[in-house]
Amino acid sequence: MAPNWMRLTLLSLAAFGTLIASAAADPLVYVSNERSNSVTVIDAASDKVVASIPVGNRPRGIGVSPDGKTIYVALGHDNVIAVVDAASRAVKARFAAGTDPEAFAVSPDGARLYVSNEDANTASVIDTKTGKVLATIPVGTEPEGVAVSPDGRLVYVTAETTHTISVIDTAALKTVATILVGSRPRESAFVPDGQRALVTAEIGGAVSVIDVPKNAVVATLKLDRPAPKPKGVVVHPSGKWAYVANGGSNDVAVIDVQELRVVTFIPVGIRPWGLNITRDGKKLYVANGVSETVSVIDTASQKVVTTIPVGKGPWGIAVGR
Amino acid sequence: MTTARLGRRAFLGSVAAATLTSIATRAARAEDVFTVGVLLPADTEKATEVSRGAALGLDDANALATLFGKRLRIETEADRPGGQAGRALGRAGTLAVVGGVGPGGGETLLQVAADGTPALNIGAPDDRLRNESCERRLFHVAPSVAMYVDALTQFLVDQRKLARWAVAGDGSPRGAEIEAVARRSLARRGAAVIGDAAAADIVLLAADDSGVDAAVARAIAEGRPPDRIAGIGEAGLRLPADRAAGLWAIGWHYELERFSARELNGRFRRRWSAPLTETSWAAWAALKLVGEAVVRAGASDGAALMAFMESAHPFDGHKGEALTFRKWDHQLRQPLYVAGPRKREDIAGQLGPFAVLADVGGKNLDALGTAAADSRCRFTS
Numbered sequence: 076m077a078p079n080w081m082r083l084t085l086l087s088l089a090a091f092g093t094l095i096a097s098a099a100a101d102p103l104v105y106v107s108n109e110r111s112n113s114v115t116v117i118d119a120a121s122d123k124v125v126a127s128i129p130v131g132n133r134p135r136g137i138g139v140s141p142d143g144k145t146i147y148v149a150l151g152h153d154n155v156i157a158v159v160d161a162a163s164r165a166v167k168a169r170f171a172a173g174t175d176p177e178a179f180a181v182s183p184d185g186a187r188l189y190v191s192n193e194d195a196n197t198a199s200v201i202d203t204k205t206g207k208v209l210a211t212i213p214v215g216t217e218p219e220g221v222a223v224s225p226d227g228r229l230v231y232v233t234a235e236t237t238h239t240i241s242v243i244d245t246a247a248l249k250t251v252a253t254i255l256v257g258s259r260p261r262e263s264a265f266v267p268d269g270q271r272a273l274v275t276a277e278i279g280g281a282v283s284v285i286d287v288p289k290n291a292v293v294a295t296l297k298l299d300r301p302a303p304k305p306k307g308v309v310v311h312p313s314g315k316w317a318y319v320a321n322g323g324s325n326d327v328a329v330i331d332v333q334e335l336r337v338v339t340f341i342p343v344g345i346r347p348w349g350l351n352i353t354r355d356g357k358k359l360y361v362a363n364g365v366s367e368t369v370s371v372i373d374t375a376s377q378k379v380v381t382t383i384p385v386g387k388g389p390w391g392i393a394v395g396r
Numbered sequence: 397m398t399t400a401r402l403g404r405r406a407f408l409g410s411v412a413a414a415t416l417t418s419i420a421t422r423a424a425r426a427e428d429v430f431t432v433g434v435l436l437p438a439d440t441e442k443a444t445e446v447s448r449g450a451a452l453g454l455d456d457a458n459a460l461a462t463l464f465g466k467r468l469r470i471e472t473e474a475d476r477p478g479g480q481a482g483r484a485l486g487r488a489g490t491l492a493v494v495g496g497v498g499p500g501g502g503e504t505l506l507q508v509a510a511d512g513t514p515a516l517n518i519g520a521p522d523d524r525l526r527n528e529s530c531e532r533r534l535f536h537v538a539p540s541v542a543m544y545v546d547a548l549t550q551f552l553v554d555q556r557k558l559a560r561w562a563v564a565g566d567g568s569p570r571g572a573e574i575e576a577v578a579r580r581s582l583a584r585r586g587a588a589v590i591g592d593a594a595a596a597d598i599v600l601l602a603a604d605d606s607g608v609d610a611a612v613a614r615a616i617a618e619g620r621p622p623d624r625i626a627g628i629g630e631a632g633l634r635l636p637a638d639r640a641a642g643l644w645a646i647g648w649h650y651e652l653e654r655f656s657a658r659e660l661n662g663r664f665r666r667r668w669s670a671p672l673t674e675t676s677w678a679a680w681a682a683l684k685l686v687g688e689a690v691v692r693a694g695a696s697d698g699a700a701l702m703a704f705m706e707s708a709h710p711f712d713g714h715k716g717e718a719l720t721f722r723k724w725d726h727q728l729r730q731p732l733y734v735a736g737p738r739k740r741e742d743i744a745g746q747l748g749p750f751a752v753l754a755d756v757g758g759k760n761l762d763a764l765g766t767a768a769a770d771s772r773c774r775f776t777s
Contacts, residue, residue: 193659196459216459217659235656235712237460238688253463255691259656259712278712302717 102353103161103395104360105146106369107134108386114148114159115369115385117360119353119394122371122381128164130157135390136178137349140185140203143396147188147203149176156188156201161395170206173199178262180221180230182245189230189243191218198232198241200248210248214241220262224287225269233260233274240274242290252290256283261306266314266332273317273330275305282308282319282328284335294335300324307349307391311374312356318372320347320361327361327370329377341377343370349391362389427467428696432686433485434679435475435495435504437519442497442675446518447472448668449679450494455667456680457687464691468683479504486513491690492701494682496520496538497675509533514698514705516685518678521629523573526725526766530773533698535705536727537678537685539647541570542577543765544628547645547732547756549581550763552598552626555754559587562596566611568604574628575602598624601642605631612641622737630674633735633750640737640749647732648677649752655716671748681713681728717758722765725773729761 101120107130108115114134116126132152139146139161146159149172156176158168172179173192180189187209188201198218200210215234218241222231230243238260242252257276265272265287274283280303284294298305304323310332311317319328326340327347344363347370352359359372362385369383369392434450436443450470457468471488473481475495482504485493492514496505502520509515509531517525517536525531526540552558561582565571575589578600582588590596599620601611608631615625622641632644650661650671664672664680672680688711689695689704705726710718715731722729735750757764 194662215463216456217656235659236456237463238712239460239463255460255464258710258718278710278718280710280718304716 102143104351104353104369105137105139105393105395106360106362106385106389107137107148107349107391108388109133109135109364109390110388111386113386114146115389116164117369117383117385119358122383124383124385126164127386128159128166130159130166131155131169136176137391137393138179138181138188139393139395140181141183142185145185145203146393146395147179147181149179149190151175151177156190158203158206168206170201171208172201173197178220180223182223183225183227187245189221189223189232189245191221191232193217193219196234198230198243200245212241212243212248212250214243214250215239215253220260220275222263222265222272224265224272225267229269229287231263231265231272231274233263235259235261235277238276238279240285254285254290254292256285256292257281257295262308264308264310264317266310266317267312268314271332273308273310273319273332275308275319277304277306277322280305282317282330284332296330296335296337298324298328298337300326300340303328307347307361309350309352309359311352312354316374318350318352318359320350322346322348322364325363327359327372339377341372341379343372343379344368344382348389351392351394353394360392360394362392364388364390427462427465429467429469430686430690430696431469431471431488431490432683433482433488433490433493433495433513434470434472435481435485435493435497435501436472437475437498437501439498442519443474445673445675446495446497446679448664448670449518449672449676450683452664452667452676453680453683453687456684457690461687461691466690468687468690470683475501475504479507482508483511486511491695491698492516492682492686494518494679494686506531506534512698514701516682518682519675523577523766526727527772530725530775532726532775533702534726535721536725537682539730539732540727540765541573541628542581543727543732543757544645544647545574545577545581546764547734548600548626548628548643549578549585549587550756551645551734551754552643553582553585553587558597558624559585560590560595560597561587562593562599563589563602564593564599564611564615566601566603566607568607570604571602571607574600578602598626601625601627601632603627605629608632609635609639612639616641633748635749637749643734643736643753644750645732645756646674646735647730648672648674649733649735649750651748652714652733652752654755655714657714660714677713681711685711716755717761722762722768724768724771725766727765729764731755731757731761732764 104117106115131150136149155169215237217236220233240254257279259278263274302323303321307320317330344366346364361370496517497519603611625642693704695701708720
């Protein structure tokens, strides 16, 4: 029989391991509600709403720090990024973020926020420790979606009026390339190996696939729906699939990233907008802006398994720890 | 609606500055520079609207083009009777000519196109230019009379169930055109112009832009409620707040917000301290269209520009839909809007006397205007 100290250690490790596994499988999901000025918190284990956090006026873009301890929410009418403590679910700081901030991304190390400034045609780099703006970088006209490469070295900023992606080198803090994509690009997402990225074109009704090292579009995937108006895009952790929220056709397109083809469309609620996926890749959460619900998709069966009522005008989704 | 004016001298100054910048940048980076001709109408307020819209369109076009070693510049001419200005611009090696605003503007542009230069119509709604007088090099950014009337009947007959119409014409050719189109549009919807005008649900003002003010005054004097009077085009929106009346089919409004209209309206207002009118929107769109053709298709001559326009490339006009030119008449498909008078107590700050009541056409843009089967346009070249 093992001595007590060894049994206790093993039990502790087992408990810790269970905790970690549980946290990985069943994170919290955060939904920004544009018209009810709140963030809905969903427990992914039960897919039940566990909290609603008042955050400020017109919350849209939302992200979580890599350690899961902090939630960031862009408040368009307050001109700030709200910093929410995930444990206490209270706003602990507000970072100035130019006029009407809408979209941003958190760097993989959690040290920076990259924010698009739609009216100023710039992207701001914010230090998450101090809230100070480290740099302001000119990008295309009417910048919108922001994505950071998995290695943190590149930031993509879509520009809706110039139909471009501005590629920002995060070390040099400047735009190093501009890529022409479809009409009115909204969001982009990198595949896990960082070699490719996908960009939605709302008016173009298509997804541009970019060869990241070459800064070149290698494919344009038409979404074969009447006026699909694609907006959000997320890539499965395996890199095999990408999911696109079609705000006009009320479905989610499933794209085979290797074969560069759309394999199916999954019907969801009305005006799907933001979407995100759990780190294990098993569940996809889709914010339906007009239905005021979140559709939960089982990625294996490619079906909606539940629909959760949330606040008014659900816009963005972030997955925590 | 108040519109601060930009003097022609100031506008030409800004164009000259843009040209000098263009030359300086070209020297440094060897850019390809393309000239777009802009015809300014005699009416100074309208000319200002064209100039401002074109200037913002030039900014937006160059924000893209300069990233790829290209640049657009504008050359302006005052439109004069006889069409000399159009021919001058057409001869100057311009890639395209933008115009069509004001009396005779459509004819000038038609001649430019017939002489061989692609032309973008931003102001002439005449259905004739899209039918029996169509020209392959002529592309219509501005909506047609048929589109405006269809927008009205969609909204008032299909949505509001107002099926008995009266027509108040002003005897002008435009008035006659509006009435003829309205009779066809109403018949398609099971509605009609009735003989007893007093019993009509709504009165359509079939009037030329210059006659709109008087037509509204007559309808009000006859006891028509302000929301039972209808007309087309933004001339009706220029009525002063104390006489605001009527439901107007329009192509743009400076209070639109959805689909990033708020951003476009905001950029225009920040630049010019004035509202983005429908005429300015069309001028902006025309310049941006040419810019996209230059960058996306590498268009460097008229043939390539036309090929791009005819390719149904989805243009983003901040109207929430992909805007494309119809193959059969070169009319830009686009949603339209119906605006109506706002309650006086609600008019404050930057809110004008008219509010947008409805978007029309978004689900089926070809339901606005002449369908392919009914088109009398036959391109000959």
